[in-house]
Each structure stands twice: as C-alpha cells, then as structure tokens.
Amino acid sequence: MADVVFDQASRVYTAGAKPAVDRLDLEIADGEFVVLVGPSGSGKSTALRMLAGLEEIDGGEIRIGGRTMVGVPSRDRDIAMVFQNYALYPNKTVGENMAFPLKMRGVEKSVQQEKVRAAADVLGLTDFLDRKPKALSGGQRQRVAMGRAIVREPQVFLMDEPLSNLDAKMRVSTRTEIAAMQRRLGVTTVYVTHDQVEAMTMGDRVALLADGRLQQFATPADLYDKPANRFVAGFIGSPAMNLFTLPVSAEGVHIGSSELRLPREVRGRISADTVTLGIRPEQWAVANGRGTAGGGADGVGGDGAGSGVKAQIDVVEELGSDAYLYAHLDDEEQTPVVVRTGGRTGARRGDQVVLTPTSEDLHLFDAESGERL
Missing domain, CATH: 2.40.50.140 (Nucleic acid-binding proteins)
Structure with missing residues (x-):
C-alpha cells in the first residue's frame, strides 16, 4: 500500500491547446478512498489514466509511495485497474478469470488458489467460482473483475466508472459493496465517476474537476456545506442548489x-x-x-x-x-x-x-x- 501524489501534473494532447488536465495537485493518503468526479470532459478519466501510466505526463509529476512515476511503464507501477467493461474471458470460470493475472506471472497454482479463495470470500463469490461469466448477473461480473484486481495485491486500486453498465438498483448495492470491500482491505483507491451521488456516498474525500482543473478537494460533508465556488455549489447536491x-x-x-x-x-x-x-x-x-x-x-x-x-x-x-x-x-x-x-x-x-x-x-x-x- 502507498500514498499517491499529483504534483502540478498536466496532460496536453495538442500543443497550444487547453490542457486536458491542468496542473493537478492532489495528496491521497495511504489507504484512503478518493473519488474523482466531474462532468464529461472535466479530465477525471485522463487523470486516472495518467496515474495508471496509460497517458503521458506533460508537466509536473505523479508519485506512488514516494517514488516518481515519470517514465515508469504501467506494468511496473504496482497498480490494478477495474474498468467499466468487465473484460472477462467467457470460456473461463470465475476462479480461472480471477487467477489469470497470477498465472501470467508464473505464480504457483497452490498460491493462485489460495489468493482466489481469499478474494472470493471478501466479495461473496465463493459459491460461484466454478461458473462461467454468462451465468452471472451484471453485479456479480463486476465483482469478478474486482476480484481479479484484488488477487494481485497492488499498492493502489484504480476504478474507472465500474458501475456504469449496471441498472439503478444494482448500482446502489454494488457501490455499497465496493466501499465496504475497500475499507476491509485498506488499499489506497482512486475511483472515477460522473455521478455525484456515487462520489458523495463512497469517498473518504472527493476531488471535483471541471475543464481539467481541480475545483475543490474535500470530504463529502465539506463539499456540500462549504462549496468553494459557484460551480461546486451547483454540481454537488440533487436537486442542485x-x-x-x-x-x-x-x-x-x-x-x-x-x-x-x-x-x-x-x-x-x-x-x-x-x-x-x-x-x-x-x-x-x-x-x-x-x-x-x-x-x-x-x-x-x-x-x-x-x-x-x-x-x-x-x-x-x-x-x-x-x-x-x-x-x-x-x-x-x-x-x-x-x-x-x-x-x-x-x-x-x-x-x-x-x-x-x-x-x-x-x-x-x-x-x-x-x-x-
């Protein structure tokens, strides 16, 4: 586990154009659950991809556990990412899907099975390890994708709108499961969503972005009670202020x-x-x-x-x-x-x-x- 720091981190796709992420400053504590939220085009997913090593850093730096990530490839960052798309192998069982990253690393089969069982227990998937993904609900499939990340025991979890494909009722139950799981594991987690209700109910702190710039980084209560500017005031709350x-x-x-x-x-x-x-x-x-x-x-x-x-x-x-x-x-x-x-x-x-x-x-x-x- 480790802390995460964005230090004036920027991403510019076209020279001379407005940055997609503009001098982002964030300090995420070890074990903290932080949500990046904002409207479409705010830079939240780009910031997550910069942290994952999937996007270049054009200015400033990002540090994980005190180590700079500038120039470090994604595979060497000790992170695990959960996407909106489950990306499960349909011909493999739940257990095989969860064990796949360990298999690719050459981990012994007995160790693979031990880690898969432990993750399945955390996620309530023990009874489904022998099933294929097609026999699972959308929420269960998302938990399998999360289990595949958990078995890697990374320093940081990155989640990019993992609930977008679920119906409204399933989103509510699954977001509760994700928050509870993160608190049990104590792994630093950065979660991206456009849904301010998800942000307010899940995060220890919430970073609200707009036009590539950080508007406010605070607890959900402070965002609601003391918005830093008019944009934050109008974005947080349903119905809006x-x-x-x-x-x-x-x-x-x-x-x-x-x-x-x-x-x-x-x-x-x-x-x-x-x-x-x-x-x-x-x-x-x-x-x-x-x-x-x-x-x-x-x-x-x-x-x-x-x-x-x-x-x-x-x-x-x-x-x-x-x-x-x-x-x-x-x-x-x-x-x-x-x-x-x-x-x-x-x-x-x-x-x-x-x-x-x-x-x-x-x-x-x-x-x-x-x-x-």
Missing part, C-alpha cells in the same frame, strides 16, 4: 419582487453591487401565500426578517417521505426555484407560497469570479 445573481440593497438583496434582508455579519461580506446567493432545496421555510413565512430562531430574523419571497408552484413531485416543489419566483424572469419539503404537504400546482431561507444556510459567491465569499 438554487443559485441567484441578485442586486445588493442596504439591508440585503433584492430577489423577485421582495427584499430579502440578511444578518449584518452576512451583509458585511458583500462589497460589490451584485452577489450570487445560493440556497439548497431543503433550506427553505414554506408558508402559504395568504400568510407570511416565519423565521423565528432559525430564520433570517436575527436582524428582522422581511416577508419572504413570493413564488408559484409549477410541479409537485411526491416521493413518499419527501416532496419537491418546482416553482418560479414572482419576478419578470419567472426565476425557477426548487424546494424540498416533507411528504404529503398538500401543495398543488398553481398554489402561491412564500419562501424564507434560514441564515445559517446562506451561501454567497462573488458574482464575477464565482468564488465563495
């Missing part, structure tokens, strides 16, 4: 046809004429349009709350324990807003409501740079 670029007033901000007053300490962080305000769907207090949305101890009412923000509901999604209200504000642009409430609220399309955020949940970003204030 509500983001509004608003004119600043003496007491707070103008939103819709209302003035949203902010606590003095919050208002004091704003120096420009406009600001981007972020409020997560679950961080709204909702009242019907005939009354006012109260703040109380949890509201904006520390310095005297306004009457809240008027909105009209367009769609209600009932999810049982929760409901999502998709609405628009009472302004010329009919700015969309998403609200998460308890289930069976009785809200209906066309209802007028008043929304009030709570002060501790406000996120402010510079309207120009997008950086957190």
